[in-house]
Amino acid sequence: MKIAVIGTGYVGLVSGTCFSEFGHSVTCVDKDPRKIDALNQNVMPIYEPGLDVMVAKNRSARRLHFTTDLKAAMAEAEAVFIAVGTPSRRGDGQADLQYVFAAVEEAAAYIQDYTVVVTKSTVPVGTGAKINDILAARLDKSLFDVASNPEFLREGAAIEDFMRPNRVVCGADTDRAQAVLKELYRPLFLNETPVLFTSRETAEVIKYAANAFLATKISFINEMADLCEKVGADVQEVAKGIGLDSRIGGKFLHAGPGYGGSCFPKDTRALVSTADEHKVPMRIVRSVVEVNEERKRAMADKIIRACGGSVDGKRIAILGLTFKPNTDDMRESPSLDIIPALQAAGASIAAHDPKGMDEARELLENMEFCDDPYEAMKGADALVILTEWNQYRALDVGRMKDLLKAPVMVDLRNIYGRADLAGEGFKYVGVGRCPE
Incomplete structure (x- = not known):
């Protein structure tokens, strides 16, 4: 099948690449020419393990293409996936759908034959109906159907989640649209993956x-x-x-x-x-x-308590800046709340992250970014583990003690324990363990 994917962010790029791995012909479209040029040189805009290899493989096989030309991408496409951002709208927290609706309006101009317009972006219930209205105002109803196909991709394991999912959810209200989606996911049917067909609204709520x-x-x-x-x-x-x-x-x-x-x-x-x-x-x-927002603030207080009640004038070593390991994604990472809170309390920060430091430099100010975890520890009054990267799971305890000004570890991911630091004189503070 021929597919167009509008948006080469996390969801669009991974989904388009994996569909091409299924054997479909996929063209991913983005308005940013620099991003498209980079992708055509196999330079990824995100870090996702294995994605660059899969992109290169399918580009070489001429199953995967990147362009800024939406008209060319949609020529003879049987399905077009909307995979643009839906960030939180200021004020009410609702998903901002302006990019979704703009993409649909642009795509409508190039639909010549029957096409299934599929929302891959996460959208509130009722969005599919609004997309249907946009298309119906411009096209004969025989030329399109609107479906919902939410993604369930974990950053850092997205390829595995797409290629071997625990389920696929397809919200489609016509037999014709269901037939297109069945063909798209035919390799998963052969593997007996559960594929759940529902109404559009049900699929939107499921996500x-x-x-x-x-x-x-x-x-x-x-x-x-x-x-x-x-x-x-x-x-x-x-x-x-x-x-x-x-x-x-x-x-x-x-x-x-x-x-x-x-x-x-x-x-x-x-x-x-x-x-x-x-x-x-x-x-x-x-x-x-509410609990999650309070949690991030409480973790800064926990670090301050571990440092004797004050971090004023103290150097704190931070390991991990991204919201989880195996990604460079800094969006809503706890580090974006915890580090500024420590700085406001008078601390200086030295940090390391295996993949997230370029993004972190754009979001965090007045701190030192270090090339390796031990450089961050040098002369620090405490070591804080914020993200459970594998690189941090087997640190040299003796070397840590030599580098740290004070042997204090605040392990916010519980990847260590007091027994791991036994005999080295460390003060260890975990989360939800025996009192500090």
């Missing part, structure tokens, strides 16, 4: 409900962590104890500094906003949002 539920698990275990610290329990053992219950499951039960990234923060806010518009109470999800 938000899934992210809100996962965010709820994170905020829940973070609140349990606070209780564990007060009563002398260990949140990691609590998480294991409840996660072994198949009704609960162990994933997303890792206590830490709060969730970030491109999905959970904006999607939970958008879901609350949608519920407000329809006068439906959304008390649980609203609380999840």
Whole structure:
């Protein structure tokens, strides 16, 4: 099949590349000529393990193309995926759909034969109906259908999630649109991947409900962590104890500094906003949002307490800036709240991240960016682990002690423990473990 993908951000680039790996002919379109030029030279705009190799392979096979020419991309396309950004709108937290609607209006001008217009971007329920109205005002209804095909890609594992998903959700209201989507995902049908066909509105809600539920698990275990610290329990053992219950499951039960990234923060806010518009109470999800915002602020206070109640004039070494490992994404990362709070309290910051420092330099000011983790530790009054990159899981404890001015580790991801630092005189502070 021939596919056009509008948008070469995270979702569009990964989805388009993986569809080409399925054997389809894919053209990805973006308005930014510099991004397209870079992609045509196999330079990726994001860091995602394995993506550059897959792009090169499918470009070489002439299944994957990048262009700024939407008209050419849509020529003979049987499906066009809308994969542009839907950032939080200022004021109400709702998803900003201006880029989605603009893409649909531009695409409408080039639809000549039957085409399925598919939203891959995360959009509030009812967006598909609005897209249908936009197209119906410009085209004969026999020329198009509108479908919803939400993505469930984890940054750092996106290719695996697309190629071997635990499910695919397709919101399509006509047999004709369903037939196109079935053909697009035919390789997954052959692998017996569950493919769920629903109405457009149901598919739109599924995406938000899934992210809100996962965010709820994170905020829940973070609140349990606070209780564990007060009563002398260990949140990691609590998480294991409840996660072994198949009704609960162990994933997303890792206590830490709060969730970030491109999905959970904006999607939970958008879901609350949608519920407000329809006068439906959304008390649980609203609380999840509030708990997460408070969590980031509380982590700065935790670091300050570990440093004796003040960081004024102290140097703090930070390991990890991105919201999670295996990505360069800084969007809504806890580091964007924690580091400025420490600086406001008088601390100087030296930081390292394996992939996120270029982006971090644009977002964080008046701090030192270091080439390796040990450089950041030199002369520091405390070491803080903010992101659980594998590079930080086997640090040389003796070398750390020699470099640090004071042997203090604040491990906000619980990748170490007191036993790991035994005999070196470290003060170790984890999350949701025995009292500090």
